[in-house]
Amino acid sequence: MNENTANEPSPPLNYLTAERGIWSWWMSTDHKRIGLMYLGSMIFFFFLGGFIALAIRSQLFRAGSTLLAPQSYNVAFTIHGVIMIFLFIVPGVPATLGNFLLPLMIGAKDVAFPRMNRLSYWIYALGALFAFGALFMGVDTGWTFYAPYSIQNRWGVVTMTLAAFVLGFSSILTGLNFLVTIHKLRCPGMSWNRLPLFVWTLYATAILQVVATPVIGITLLLLILENLFGVGVFNPAMGGDPVLFQHFFWFYSHPVVYIMILPSMGIISEIVPVFSRKPIFGYKALVAASIGIAVISVLVWGHHMFVAGMSDAARIAFSLLTFLVAVPTAVKVFNWLSTMYKGSISFESPMLYAMAFIFLFMIAGTSGIHLATLATDAHYHDTYFVVAHFHYTIQGGAVIGLYAGLHFWFPLIFGRVYNEKLARLAFWMVFIGFNGTFLPQFALGMEGMPRRYFTYPAEFEPLHQVSTVFAFLNGTGYSLVLLNLLYAAFRGKRSPANPWGSLGLEWSTSLPPPHDNFERIPVVEDWSYGYAQPQTAVRLKQMEEASRAAQLHQGPQTPHEGPPRHMQPEQAYDAAKLGMWIFLGTEILLFGGLFCAYIIYRLANLELFATASRHLSWPLGTLNTVILLTSSYFMARAVSRARSGDNDGIIRCLDLTLLCALAFLVIKGFEYAAKFEHHLFPPPNIYFGLYFATTGLHALHVLCGMGVIVWLRGLAENERFSKTYFTPVEMGGLYWHLVDVIWIYLFPLLYLI
């Protein structure tokens, strides 16, 4: 290595240069590369969605314009919404900056499950492909897919919702990975009360990702089944209730707005102290606010349905609960302001974005309060007031936060600096363009301009024209940001170590970081917000030296194959177990949506369900219950065999489990055949709709479980397990038991009562 520096000082290898070629990116398990791949794909979709937005705005420039035909207009706003929500801002900050920074900020070499991380990107790519296909199929339901309009058997809706379903799965994997990483991979000294605030918001976000996403998963699945076979759950013609779709949809889609914004809030909490040179004000309150927002956000979904036909009691309850959201969000704003108070603030581009975030988010939040008020919402609902509100939250909040973070961490990500003057110019274009676009829309909404209309009466024209003109300024601003950063990524000047003088752990490695992040796992002695303290200068100096040293020491690395060995065996076992239980939790919630539908309809249709359930054969159901319980027993034995290191025992027990599973499916097959013969499929009523949906989904899980068992059996035959390593058997076992537990509920609910 010394010779290397003596002769030709070839640029040190880092995560960008460690391996070359597109294939090495696609196959990479490095969290930094995966973050960048997400970033690239998402920025692409951001601009695609942006172009469509400009087309929409152009159509609205004139009352009675014919630029877009009415139907094309409906398709355009649907595509715009779907792209911006599902392909851009839901993966958003966690998948990009979160992926890149989380391990660096907690002193780890990678996330807990690097291969799962890569899988989540692949799944994202698959979902994007589906969504892309659906773009050409003329979906015009809006991104909300409200039933019953969306259940009229159209392949476009099926493809689009399938895309959203797939993308949701990717989101769950990211959330799960982050939760386990934060719990199990923090470096020594990184206690919970030193955890960077950005990491805390990723944590709160990850919780929402794993609890809310399964509910949208089952909702979209039901929508797909409804379109293909007619389950009836959302179909008024079959006694279904379309408002139930809205309940399910918003149970996910309200929390999801916090999935979008929470990480951006975390970014602001990181940037404000650095550029104010003051410790963050109210660290604990900010943490509590993040968790508080996550908790409250699953309690307020009904505020999207105030005029959808919900009961008075529910409306009042949801309105009240919604007001609660304002408390933790206001806590955040006050803490940022207090951090800046009397600080020595400098206004580089990251700080400009951060301050814009605070300003815009205030407008967003206060307009939300208007919408949360029942009386005013009756007027504002489905008008441009709502459009302005959520653009202030999502674009003014989540997107501006993402751009703040991109500018802040850019030198770390690429090891280069961008043109600051250009960055500021672009910022002002974005900021002015944004406000000019959406402030008039508040006024339009108050005057009664409805959303999702391709044209409007002439009196709305002036405000629409203002909005359109500024929208183009907004778009130009974003393009300038992109050009500036793209150029700098390849051609920018090399960044000095720790250019902003941040105390964050991520800056103590070389820029850009090496494949393994840190040469040695760091030991943390303090939180990262200790600015303007006697020891601050010393610590900054140490960090700079560490960063420079990391650069020098980083001679040519052997390209890495597969994930780094970043965990001790015990740690890996704990991580796998925690991950598995979180996954099981998402499965419970997936089926939970079906249980919820069952309960609602059951209580409303006692007679219908009781008579219909007599068409199922309870003796066969009982037999299947016994079989599945027995299979669980064998599975438990397989695991304890594995713990004793008895390979043949594992195989024997797995075979018996497999046999039970097969018997279960055969019996199920007979039952289904009988139903088909009696013309109970497609389902004649909701009871059978739910019967086929639940048992079908369960049978699918049995099949997956069998696949897992076969795989485990193969590993056992190759003697891959030992007394000290049996994690896969145990995890497979947990999954299998869950399949059993779900059946334990399905059996009585469907067959017996």
Add this chain to the structure above:
Amino acid sequence: MEDNASTIRVYRSTLLALLALTVLTVYTGKFAPPGLGSIAGVIIIASLKAGLVAAFFMHLRFESRLIIAVCLYPLVVLSLLIGGTYLDVATRTKEASPAAAGEEQIPQQRSGAASPGPSH
């Protein structure tokens, strides 16, 4: 938890208990007087069975508080979903619900109008 006589005994007793509860649940659901009592009965029994599987087969009784929390959290969230939705459906009236104008409680009325099930 190695595969020795005592764990085998625990697993066997668990299975036996599960099978016994299955018999009980069939009795409660099919042979006891029908009604809300029997519905509640089978759900309670199912929860007992699920608890047994989780505690013994899935070793939840040996797990850390974190994992137990991970296991309970979805149930809390699910009860919120059910609770919030049910709050709406159960309290809907004609006046409160423009969508239901001219109808009684939505699901009941509409399903009444729809196919009454394959009872013929």
